Structures are given as structure tokens and as C-alpha cells.
Amino acid sequence: MTSPRVVVIGTGYVGLTTGACLASLGHAVVCADADQDKVDRLARGRIDILEPGLAELVTSGTAAGRLTCVGTSEKAFGRFLRNAEIVFLCVPTPMGAGGLADLGILETVVRQISELLPPGCTVVTKSTVPVGTATRLTQLLRRDDVSMVSNPEFLREGNAVRDFLHPDRVVVGSADREAAEQVASLYASLNAPIVLTDAASAELIKYAANCFLAVKLSYANAIAELCDRAGADVADVAAGMGFDRRIGKEFLAPGPGWGGSCLPKDTSALLQLADSMDFEFRLVRAAIDTNIRQHKRVVDKIREVVTGTRLGSMSGVRLALLGLTFKAGTNDLRDSPALAVAALLREAGAELVAYDPAVDSADSRIADLPFPVTDDPHHAARGADAIVVLTEWPEFRELDWHRLATVVRTPVVVDTRNLLDASSLSRAGFGWTGLGKPPRSAMATVPPSRRAVEAVPTPVTTPA
Numbered sequence: 001m002t003s004p005r006v007v008v009i010g011t012g013y014v015g016l017t018t019g020a021c022l023a024s025l026g027h028a029v030v031c032a033d034a035d036q037d038k039v040d041r042l043a044r045g046r047i048d049i050l051e052p053g054l055a056e057l058v059t060s061g062t063a064a065g066r067l068t069c070v071g072t073s074e075k076a077f078g079r080f081l082r083n084a085e086i087v088f089l090c091v092p093t094p095m096g097a098g099g100l101a102d103l104g105i106l107e108t109v110v111r112q113i114s115e116l117l118p119p120g121c122t123v124v125t126k127s128t129v130p131v132g133t134a135t136r137l138t139q140l141l142r143r144d145d146v147s148m149v150s151n152p153e154f155l156r157e158g159n160a161v162r163d164f165l166h167p168d169r170v171v172v173g174s175a176d177r178e179a180a181e182q183v184a185s186l187y188a189s190l191n192a193p194i195v196l197t198d199a200a201s202a203e204l205i206k207y208a209a210n211c212f213l214a215v216k217l218s219y220a221n222a223i224a225e226l227c228d229r230a231g232a233d234v235a236d237v238a239a240g241m242g243f244d245r246r247i248g249k250e251f252l253a254p255g256p257g258w259g260g261s262c263l264p265k266d267t268s269a270l271l272q273l274a275d276s277m278d279f280e281f282r283l284v285r286a287a288i289d290t291n292i293r294q295h296k297r298v299v300d301k302i303r304e305v306v307t308g309t310r311l312g313s314m315s316g317v318r319l320a321l322l323g324l325t326f327k328a329g330t331n332d333l334r335d336s337p338a339l340a341v342a343a344l345l346r347e348a349g350a351e352l353v354a355y356d357p358a359v360d361s362a363d364s365r366i367a368d369l370p371f372p373v374t375d376d377p378h379h380a381a382r383g384a385d386a387i388v389v390l391t392e393w394p395e396f397r398e399l400d401w402h403r404l405a406t407v408v409r410t411p412v413v414v415d416t417r418n419l420l421d422a423s424s425l426s427r428a429g430f431g432w433t434g435l436g437k438p439p440r441s442a443m444a445t446v447p448p449s450r451r452a453v454e455a456v457p458t459p460v461t462t463p464a
């Protein structure tokens, strides 16, 4: 069987990963994007996103002649489309008015390509879209000879290539079984379970999965809060829960709230979708509310540590923020909980200096941030009343904490990811406070006046 000619529209996290991975599986792929600068950078082997293995796949695919990148305004794009057998749509579906998924870009692309597609072609939606979108796009296409398939993507940022090539499952939904099977066959060599279904179910599977993860994370954050109040250790509680295979060990780590370009917009979109069907999805609403509350809770914790009370003023307090990206392993700042917490800290009067290993101080994306970002963690920590860990970058463990202790004003860490080893920090002279874990005082290696021990709160409620 010969490989179908594939065109992928949108070369972001999902599109470029899809294109490069399908090329690595032996398919002939053209990746197209409206951002010509991005396409030109790709042609020079430059990739804007931090995704292990992706640059290598783009380079090897291009060298093998199986991967081509093209701008959607280039003439060649039309030529590739007219010869395409399968066209993947991987463009953004951001949060729109009232929390609904904004399908504007997707619909524009469908209108744009409609007349160029050859008879018998299959259009595949990989973007995350609400139930009913396949039907709507079919109407927009106005082509009886083109099939519409929904094939949602489940990759995680920072792990995109691995997730694509080793998926837990592949979901393909369509009213046209033959077209669905044609799309499923692209993934045949991955030996992953394939869920063949109708388009509406495929569309809903994506939201149902992302929202379940969001609910799980909010639950984990709420349990961590309970641990704080009860004097329990959330790491032990999560481990004890996670051994139950029905619960699983993953997605139980508390943090400053879940963020990123998908979970926030997808929870909101599912809520709106349910609403439009007269169903009040209270569980998802509660997960969102718990998440918003989590940002505030983290700020309260920091306030308590630096001022010694729950209502202390943070005016003039200087904080070193470690981490800005929405999680470790990515340079994505979209909907980052670190930025949400930073905004609340600023509102409370704190002065901030941030450091993130994946965010350069010259990065244009941070030009409008109301606080400086430095390329040196020691610079961020200078004179700080506390160091606040907001992203779980493993390299923070390797920082020279003894040296950091000499530059801060008060050696105390608020670790919203429970990332650091409290004992090592204590030996370096730092007090440590995490989420849902007993706080740890500094060992007496620094002068008592500079020890954080007074600043570390005791649990609000001790067990009876």
C-alpha cells in the first residue's frame, strides 16, 4: 500500500508534531502555516517551541524528502492541496466570548481550502473542537465528495513527540467509516488501541478527557489544602491513593493551579457546551473555581510566610520567583498559573523579580510583564524576603542554595510545587514551606536574625 499524501495546516505544538511524526512513520507530509516567518525559520531548521526530539524529526524528515514546510500564501500550498489525500487541521481554537471555543480560524481555513481539495479527499480535525463541529464544517465545505473526520490529539507539551509516537489511544470519529479507517491506518505502525467512533463522540472524548484531568488536579489541590489543615503529608496521601489502579499515580501533585493553553480553555468550553444543552455541569464549574481559588491560596501562603500572619501587608516585600512557564519542560507561558500568582502578588504590593530557565530576559513575550525577568537566579534572589518556586523545573534542585542563602534577605522558600528537598534546603540555611506538607525550619547555619524559622507558619489546625 502506498502512503497517502498528507497536508497538515498549522505548524504549532500539534501540527508540527503531527507532521514530523507522520513523516517519521514513512508518510509524505506537507506542513503549512499562515505565519510565513515561522515557515522560513522552519526551513532553516529553527523551531520556536521546546519539544524534545522534534527538531531532529523535522531535520530527518526534510532530508529524506518526506517533509516539506510551506506558507499558506505561497502558490505551492494550492498545488499541494490539490494533490492531497488527507488534510489535517491543527489551527488554534482559543477561548472566545463567554468562554466558548472560538472556531473562527478553523472556519476561515475550511472556507479557504474548500474549492482546492480534490474529490475523495479527507479533512481531519485535530484541533480541539466542541461537539457538532464536524457537522458544521461539513456544511461549510459544501463538498459531497470530501469526507470529514475527527481525530483529537492528546499529546502533552514538553512530551509531544513521545506522546504522539506512543499514544495511550488514537481516537478517530466520522460518519464515513472508510475515511475513518483511512485516517486510523496512518497510525497503524504505532500499535496503539484505536477507538473508531462517530464524530460527536470523538469530539466529546477530547473535552471529557481534558476536563477529567482538570477535575483530578483541582481535587489534588483541595486534598493538599486539607493536608495543611490536618497536619497530614500530601505526598503520602497521594502515594496511598495512587496505588489504587482505578485512581492512578499521575496528576495528583499539588501546585499553584493548573494552566496552559488547553485545560483552562477546554474546561470553559465544556461548561458552555453543557450549558447550551441545558445541563449545568457543576463538577467542572467547581474544578475551575477551585483552580482560581488555588492562585489566591498560594498568595495567602506566601503572605503568611513573609509577614508571619494571614493578613499581613506585602507592600514593599521583595520576592524572587523561580519559574514562569505553566509547567516544566516547556517554554509556553500561555495561561501560566505562575503568571496568575505573580499578578496577585503585585496587586498585594509585592516587588517581584523572576527567573525561568526557558525564558530569556530578552524574550519579546515578557516585554509587557510589570516586573523584571533575569537570566540569573542569584540576581533574582538578591535581597529577597522569600524565594517562591512556581514551576517544577528540576534544575532548581541543582541551584547553589548555600550561595543563594548569602544573597537573600530572609532565607525562606515557598515551594508551590513541593519540588525541593526540605532537608537539603534546611542544611543550606533555608526554611521551607510547601503545599500540604509540614513546613521545615532552617538549621542554625545562618545568624538567627536571618533565619526563616519565625516566618514559617504552623498548620492552621492540628489534628485532635
Ligand SMILES: NC(=O)C1=CN([C@@H]2O[C@H](COP(=O)(O)OP(=O)(O)OC[C@H]3O[C@@H](n4cnc5c(N)ncnc54)[C@H](O)[C@@H]3O)[C@@H](O)[C@H]2O)C=CC1
Residues within 6 Å of the ligand: 009, 010, 011, 012, 013, 014, 015, 032, 033, 034, 035, 038, 072, 090, 091, 092, 093, 094, 105, 108, 109, 126, 127, 128, 129, 153, 154, 155, 156, 157, 261, 262
Ligand atoms: N498544545 C497542545 O498541547 C495541544 C493542543 N491541542 C489543540 O490543537 C489546536 C492547536 O493547538 P497548538 O498546536 O497548541 O496551537 P499553536 O498556537 O501552537 O499553533 C497553531 C499554529 O496555527 C497557525 N495558524 C493560525 N492561523 C492559521 C491559518 N489561518 N492558517 C494556517 N495556519 C494558521 C499559527 O501560526 C500556529 O503556527 C488547538 O485546538 C488546541 O486546543 C490539542 C492537544 C494538545
Ligand SMILES: O=C(O)[C@H]1O[C@H](OP(=O)(O)OP(=O)(O)OC[C@H]2O[C@@H](n3ccc(=O)[nH]c3=O)[C@H](O)[C@@H]2O)[C@H](O)[C@@H](O)[C@@H]1O
Residues within 6 Å of the ligand: 128, 153, 154, 155, 156, 157, 158, 210, 213, 217, 250, 251, 252, 253, 254, 255, 256, 257, 258, 259, 260, 261, 262, 263, 326, 327, 328, 337
Ligand atoms: O489538550 C491539550 O492541549 C493537552 O492538555 C494537557 O497537556 P498540557 O497542556 O501539555 O499540560 P499538562 O501536562 O496536562 O499540565 C496541565 C497543568 O496541570 C499542572 N499539573 C499537572 C500534573 C500534576 O500532577 N500537577 C499539576 O499541577 C501542570 O503544571 C500544568 O499547569 C493534557 O495533559 C494533554 O493530554 C492534552 O492533549
